[in-house]
Amino acid sequence: MAEQCDILVSGGGVAGLTAAACFGAAGFKVICVDPTPPVTSRDAEGSDLRTTAFLQPAQELLSQYDLWEGLADHAAPLQIMRIVDAGGALPQARIVKDFNASDISDRPFGWNLPNWLLRREFLARIEGLANVDFRPGTGTKSLFTRTGEARVSLSDGSEVEARLVVACDGRNSPMREAAGIPVKTTRYGQKALAFAVTHPVPHENVSTEIHRSGGPFTLVPLPDYEGQPSSAIVWMERGARADELLRMAPERFEAEMTRRSCGLFGDLKLASRRTIWPIISQSAARLDGERLALMAEAAHVVPPIGAQGLNMSLVDLRCLLDLAAARPEGLGDAEMLSAYHKARHNEILLRIKGIDLLNRTSMLAPRPLRDLRALGLNALYSLAPVRRTLMQMGLGVK
């Protein structure tokens, strides 16, 4: 006989664990499955060395569901977003513009945390919730739905009946495919290297995004590492160049990245291994199927610019939580799920378009186009109301 629960979360990545913990804290009986057990220490094989800058609305959600407590001491606040346009054969900062959170808020834009640590803390929270059952090593296999429930078979041969299936199973989401929901994918021929560094010049809680060509080079503050100022770097480049950088001997790589950073933080030293991620944009044609909600990368993938990816996912989650709280008896029914689709889909498509444009602008190689980009940055920045609106849009509050 199939086991029963309110919500089956397919996927225990950062988004899936957050969803399981929040729905559990809201009182629902949750089962969360993932074939790949989460890696919860920094230096272990397979650890996720990306970081997530949680913007204000995401931090509020995590606080509300008691997920922030375990994170607060490890978070680096982001007070200023610095955009640098770099030029010249030996890259130099031509234009530097600071977007300061104090222009729009009395709090920082966000707080940066390593993804491996998020998994550790979210798992700890889930362990304290008797109504959440996390099953690492087990995946979802097939989906069969009726008006009243979804029946999902799992890779261990068992079956689960749920009122709602939340697909957080990544960009190739098996649950999305099982429901026959198509996606639109844009490929840029780009990859991102993600790793941590130490540097002699303190970051002073400034997140710095340096544009030249190939894509942005972004340093996001981390707490000190072994007594040295430290940052997480996301370095986007054309695929072949990114592969070359991944394989480069450490000293040469350090020289290359110091050059690419315009030397703004002094000599950069690797403080972790390098990881590499293919860059795409992707959107699902719908966010809902019968008894199924798509969220996070199962629903949308964006290039890592402006800390949007997981933050958008937590807006999805907030929307689902609010709809479930407003009408708990309607959990997973067509009314709830079409309201979810309506509330989120257009906003997601707009954000994907905006980030796509920023990425293409950052990839530009010809000098005249890069000059135009620099002029554009100057113009946008010099108009205070436009500047403030851009910051609010970045936070997702406008």
Ligand SMILES: Cc1cc2nc3c(=O)[nH]c(=O)nc-3n(C[C@H](O)[C@H](O)[C@H](O)COP(=O)(O)OP(=O)(O)OC[C@H]3O[C@@H](n4cnc5c(N)ncnc54)[C@H](O)[C@@H]3O)c2cc1C
């Ligand atoms: C370099 C880089 C930097 C980024 N920086 C930021 C940032 O600063 N801020 C931000 O908001 N976002 C950022 N993002 C985006 C963010 O990292 C992602 O949105 C997020 O990690 C994706 O989470 P996810 O849980 O949706 O997907 P995933 O992490 O891919 O998780 C999907 C999970 O589903 C599981 N799965 C697969 N098949 C099954 C199955 N059959 N059954 C059950 N489970 C299954 C997988 O094992 C996996 O654990 C960044 C992305 C990149 C590439």
